[in-house]
Amino acid sequence: MFSYRHAFHAGNHADVLKHAVLIATLQHLTTKEAALTVLDTHAGAGLYRLDGDYARTSAEADAGVLRLAAQADTGTLAPLLQDYLDLVRSFNPGAHIRIYPGSPFILQKLLRPNDRLKLFELHPTDLRALAGNVAQLQAGRQVAVLQEDGFAGLRRFLPPPSRRALVLCDPSYEIKSDYARVPEMLQDALKRFATGTYAVWYPIIPRPEAHDLPRRLKAQALRAGRNWLHATLTVRAGGGPRPGLGASGMFLVNPPHTLHAALQQALPQMVELLGQDRNAAHTLEAGG
Ligand code: SAM
Secondary structure (H helix, E strand, O other): OOOOOHHHOOOOHHHHHHHHHHHHHHHHHOOOOOOOEEEEOOOOOOEEEOOOHHHHHHOHHHHOHHHHHHHHHHOOOOHHHHHHHHHHHOOOOOOOOOEEEOHHHHHHHHOOOOOEEEEEOOOHHHHHHHHHHHHHHOOHHHEEEEOOOHHHHHHHHOOOOOOOEEEEEOOOOOOOOHHHHHHHHHHHHHHHOOOOEEEEEEEOOOOHHHHHHHHHHHHHHHHOOOOEEEEEEEOOOOOOOOOOOOEEEEEEEOOOOOHHHHHHHHHHHHHHHHOOOOOOEEEEEEEO
């Protein structure tokens, strides 16, 4: 079984990038009246304690969401980062951020009553936590928790009845086959539902499969004649004596047209605030 637990990483720089992109994307998609189906193929536990043992082991949130929060107290944040922080704070009644919402709770917070959220999770412990957390929302039919392989399970929901969908694909890449399954999933999904918005997170690590993944996704988007957007955030050089991830990326097919401008403002500030060495940088490209 998998050993990856997102609780060790919740609120780190990669979550800041991924969740800020998600927020901007959903903010746009929910401006149109028709109902939206959101599918989170790798959901995790849904809520994380930043003062719990898991998070304190690596203290990754200190250099992620908590650093942004400290900045917000002394300066101005780009609108997207402010929205991200406001959303995280909405889960924390006091002044301190102790609870970090994972993608299921970020997504659910932005949905309207007629929208639907399908959450896939395979790890038994995270699944139990997710099901318990979702039950407290009392969201009824709006949210479904599925103990299924998200790559395969996605298929039967595409195309969605409302013909509008956002898919988040955020595997742990703990097993090498994830790097192949992401483009396989995208190819199949684009055949079933070419106009859906697809968002893929991936780690930037010195591994050929990781390096090739955004190139493969871009080639697929181009072949399908769809618009795409690719954003990366590097906070420090990878490898070296300090363990942990130094950089990650988000690749979107059919991104909202407003996303590029929002990221153009937010990404330089992420670099400025979250950067840890002189390798800190961002990239932002789009095409179609
Ligand atoms: N998306 C979450 C967030 O942003 O808060 C974090 C997800 S974490 C990176 C990846 C999760 O996928 C883990 O909880 C892992 O147990 C789960 N997982 C791994 N393989 C899976 C699969 N094939 N289908 C569904 N879930 C899977």
